[in-house]
Amino acid sequence: MQQKSIGKIGLLLSLVVASGFLVIILYSCLTMHALFIMPGIIAQQVIVGVICAVTTVAAALAIVLGLIQKLYGETASSAQKHQLVFQRATEKLYENIYEIDVTHNRAASEETESYFESLGVPHNTPYDLALPIIARQQIKEEFRQGYLNTFSPENVLRAYHSGEQSLKYDFMISTDGGKNFYWMRIIARIFYWDDDESIRMFIYRQNIDTQKQxxxxxxxxxxxxxxxxxxxxxxxxxxIRRCLTEEPGRLYAFFMLDIDFFKKVNDTWGHTMGDLVIEDFAGLLRRQFRDSDIVGRIGGDEFVVFIAAPSRAWVEEKAKSLLEILRYDFKNGGKQCHISTSIGIALSPEAGDDFDSLYQNADFALYQVKKHGKDDYTIFRPV
Known part of the structure; x- marks a missing residue:
């Protein structure tokens, strides 16, 4: 829009100036002709007419130039307003915007330098040395290495030369010394700066905590x-597969549990009663473990617990405790049924180091319990 307005202004100015010069040249020619062939009085009158015409043209030029200046001012003002609106809209999307001169390994603006210094980075510290300081000061530990790998000068230059125009990383950040963390997204726009032939990036920081939650x-x-x-x-x-992959060789206990005689509950009292038993049993089972332990329902009245175990003896004591706690009478609206459980256990890595192996071996151990009377536990022993 601004370029179109400036183009119109230039065209209008060119037409006015050209017209003014044509008028002046025409009257100058008439004046010279009058001086040579006309009587003195008539020549004087022509000269006066020329002066009036030139004055009129000059006045017209002044008026037009004034209008052009006003139009240009309005165009510039409109551009400034547009830029201000864009800036304010950008500020609503992003908490902060910083600039890095990657080629020269430094902050590229006073605001960026001030931000670095506010986090304990000494003045004029190279960007690659400032980055780990910032990470230690604000970023949650498990996200620091990913942050450093993404925005290191080497990775930014590699991305630019590979044709990438931006980098993105989500992480958790704290601004109160690590007491509280929230989700932040950094989007880095990479570009070439002609003035000093440098590769630079704008860093946009956006609070995405609500979105992540x-x-x-x-x-x-x-x-x-x-x-x-x-x-x-x-x-x-x-x-379970993730745990086995992240910490191979660690001792884990894979518990598989069934509710004894659950089919009888459904047949006697109906599926609504059966659902209430499932819900109550699951809540009681969940309360016997930590939030970080994996407790799941894999179908019907079958449940799985996967937990890191300090020893085999601890697993046996845990199984005995579960049998005791999960042996009770369930009552609802005058209806009552006795609840107990059978437990099959497979230990990793001796009974397998993958989900399928542990599942099959725990299921086999559970089958042995059911075959010998239920309401008990068995730990699978490899042959």
Whole structure:
């Protein structure tokens, strides 16, 4: 819009100036002709007419130039307003915007330098040395290395030469010394600066804590069994596989539990009663473990618990405790049924180091318990 306005101004100015010169040249020619061929009085009158015409043209030029100046001023003012609106809109999206001169390994603005210094970075510290200081001061420990890897000068230059125009990283940050953390997203726009032939990046910091919390709530709902509130089968499998991959060789206990005679509950009292038993049993089971332990319902009245174990003896004591706690009478609206559980256990790595192996071996141990009377536990022993 601004370029179009300036183009119109230039065209109008050119036409006015050209017209003025044509008028002046025309009257100058008439004046010279009058001086040579006309009587003195008539020549004087022509000269006076020329002067009046030139004056009129000059006045017209002054008026037009004034209008042009006003139009240009309004255009510039409009551009400034547009820039201000854009800046304010940007400030609503991002907490801060900083600039880095990656080629010369330094902050590229006073605001960026001030931000570095506010976090304890000495004045004029190179960017690659300032980055780890900033990470230690604000970023939660598990996100620091990812932050450093993403925004290191080497990675930024590699991204630029690979044709990438931006980098993004989500992490948790604290501005109160580590007491409280919230989610932050950094988007870095990489560009070439002609003035000093440098590769630079604008760093946009955006608070995404609300968005992340919503995503986590949705993910949590997708991972939960609607009846029991425990992890569903898919989530249970994925979480156990992740643990086995991240810490291979660690001692884990894989508990598989069934509610004894659950079919009788459904047949005697109906499925509504059965659902109430599942819900109550699941809540009681969940309370026997920490929030970090994996407790899931994998179908019907089958439950799985996966937990890091300090020793085999500890696992046996835990199994005995569960049998005692999960042996009770469930009552609802005058209806009553006795609840107990059977437990099959597989220990990793001796009974397997992957989900499928542990599942099969715990299921085999559970089958042995059921075959010999239920309301007991068995730990799988490899042959």
């Amino acid at each position: 919503q995503e986590e709530r949705i993910l949590e709902q997708l991972n939960r069994d609607s009846l029991s509130g425990l992890y569903n089968k898919a989530a249970t499998q994925n979480l």
